Amino acid sequence: MVPWALIRLKKLSSTLLSFILLLPYLAAQQTPRAQIESLIRSNQLDAAEQQLFSQLQAHPSDGWALDLLGTVRLKQKRTSEATALFHRAHSLNTNDSNALRGLAESAAASETFDDAIAWYTKLLELNPTDLASRKQLALLQEKAGRYADSVATIQKIPVASRSADLLPTLASDYLNVHQEQKLAPLVQQVVKLGPANSNVMLDFVAVLVRNGYIQDSEKILQIARPSKPTAKYLHTLARVREAQDNLPEASKLFQQALQLDPKSFDLLFDGARFSGQHNRWDEAVGYLQKCDEVNPDRPEVLLKLTLAYLKTRRREKAVSVARRLASVSPNDPNAQYILAFALVENELWETAEPMARKAVEQNPKDANSQLLMGIIHLNKGELDAARVSFDETLRLDPNLLDAHYYSALVSDRKGDVDAARTELDALVVKNPDHANAQAELGVLRLRAGDAQGARAALEAAVRLQPEASQTHYQLGLVYARLGLQDESKAQMAEFQKLREAEDNLRKREAGVKVP
Template sequence: MEQGQLFETTDEHGWTWMSLGSICVHLCSSVVCAFCVVFLSVCLNVESEGAESWQARYEAGLKRLAEGKYLLAQEEFKAVLADNAASVEAHNALGVSYQKAGELELARLSFVRALELNPSFVEARTNLGLNSLLRNETDRAVQELEKSLQLDPQQPLVLFNLGVVAARAGELRSAAAYFEKALALQPDDARILYNLAAAYFASSQPRPALEKADRLLALPSLDSEVCLEAGELLSRYGHAARAVRFYQMAKRQSSAASAGGKTSSNFDQLLADASAQFQRDVKAIAQLEAQVKSSPNDPVHYFNLGLMLTKLGEFSRCFELLKPAVARFPRSSEIRLAYALACYFTGRNDLAEQAYLQLVQMQPNSDQSHFALGNFYADAGRLEEAAASFRRAIGKNPGNYLNHYMHGVALFRCQSYLEAAASLRMALKLNPAHADSNFWLGKIYLLRNDRVKALQAFERAVKLEPKHVGAHYQLALLYARLGEKAKSQEALEIQRQLNAQLHKGIVALRMP
């Protein structure tokens, strides 16, 4: 066996894809699942006499591990450590065998021992982080995974797991950023593409979401389960045409009838529903186009057609419709707004900004024009300009709670936490039933280490919005820190169920 990292592969990326139940924990398809990568390396450096025996036992353990004979593998690695207790590779391998057998605490101890011997041993550092993630020790998992990335930044599965953690916490834009980094290292991975599309959809960014869905569809090979998941995701966000294509691809797979736990009748129903919705969308567009044709001087029809095309992800068609319309109806604020959206969704950010600024000029006393400009800046990552626009919106209409809320979120992302808290409190004064304001205020309390107020804020958020994924996740972490294990597990289970289709991953083993 060669020294260094070797891979047992079942796909073109060098990853072994296995069922979740066969590794160390069963995370069913109805929950958020993380990639769990297990590293093993053979870096043997012993005296030649006895090395053959040492390496023979180690390699025998690796063989047992690959065969799924975890107890026998453990015996081999323990025998190696009896002769060479300082072998970080053997401690790491023993931890892998424990983790695959579901012995998470014993696995953790093995990884910790390997790191005590060599704190820079990246494989053990990564495995310890992933072990903590499987044990729902999120803070520790993030710390270890970030340390692992400092040792080796080129780890797509570690980046993916950090994205999963961010998604669980409701930080979908941060999740997408991690997934993008993972995709840059593994550009044709179906699971990363799927999760990216889901993160972008959930954070109201349909253009990159659809781009990732199209890349996913263009992959040369795609298993039926991923096709079904992608089809369901697209159907949920109203993109029936693309959903139909994914369902049709899944149907061509030999295992389509049982993919993802779906029966043949379930699968046929999904395809039929998506096809019917697609036909309704086509009909609706045709009717709106007919209205534009019959009443070419009415901007309302252009506006309605533009919004429908945007909703269905037909961004280029929307831009081609509204580019001449904005010249034809220069005084229509509705057309200007729709045109700004079309520019943004087709990647023409300069034109989009220009259109939003013109909208502000057209409606200088309206908070909505400043609010729209603030949303654009926030989506473009220009957070200080976003905060300034939302502040102007507040000046125009201080009684609109959404102006205060968006101002608070923008300030939070600018790390201006005191000002953010003030804006969020004002949003809640105007609308005490706003769950998201409670959620972001809770995050500020966490940063201040005020767990009591944070707990109250998150509990209010889930009471107001029982399906608030991020608030349930933060509650799970807080309850755990406060020693309320039962409540923590309950909140985490709710969060997992709510996140059923959002971010799916399959445990992947990096094997010798």
């Protein structure tokens, strides 16, 4: 009889021999993947891509190769291609964690946060101990405004495993769900962080500034101050100074930060916000143009650049950028609305009308869309249709001041001057800084023979909107009526100067050289 020990030994030897015989095959399977992963880690993307093409040509359904090629595409910022590759890998194996992670990262890169959240959720269902993915999920939930969900996700990460960069996210979450009492312990944790976590401290300060905690911001900034100020430190300090209404210092700090990092998208974009909020629209245009150069076709940049061009009366450029926005975001009703708005500002009523009508059909309860449709009707002379649109606008939002202004214009054009003047009087009482209302009220008062009342309204309009040429013309007429000839001549000269500037701007936009 053969001893059992000898039988076991023979079985073990047979298994070992089989494993040894399989080693070359296993090595052949693992080596290409390991090599390609190494190339990707060292950022040799072209070489990795070539090897992956060869691999997929021979084995089109290799999930790992599809995942790695998707990773290459993500690093190349070819997000749509990356998404398609990860979808293909996921369709071959719905439990492919790399494909799920890739889909989540692709969605996050495209800022489609809801999709990214859904993919990370599926990944965590597959692997609940994946703390890195849980952290990314929490960060995305905060960005998407799901603050309570973000808190719940962070609480599922063991305290010992929570990285310091979760503190700003948690602070934002607590403040947005009105749990302010939980902020103080987080501030204490941040204060104790060392120099290695200065970026976390600055991110935390940014959250505090947005929510009005300026004293705590100052305390943390004093601790986080580097020996040699960085662009991020100066930018954060600028936000604090802005919150303290020290605008000259804030502006100076913005400029210093840009000198250190002139291609920082976040810094340029925030600079545009700062300039726009303080009516420095030419400066805002410059910042937004640089944003578009650094990171082209970002919808939020194109939206703000369109509005900034309109503010600076570069209407043709506004239309051009709005068309780009509509092309980049074809399914976004807001993009279509902005394009229609830019066309209206450019007096292209017929072109704007289908887009405005579509905006109303898509969201009939949106007061701004109804308002835009009414403006188009008004400028096409369709007064009854305009009245219906403006009445609906005011039903949806009685506090929309522009709707009252345009409603008064309809009344005036239909011959009901008293109704128009009554509505404008009420509007400027409610908001004396509505330049268009003051200008129109001045014209109506002048027509009614109330020269002094017209003077008060038109002087207010010129102060609020000095670039409006027609208002200077009307004020010149009022001064002439009152016998103030010198003042009248000054206003007419300003009118001519502004009209000439407007004409030259239109010529330049059309490519005509202007001396």
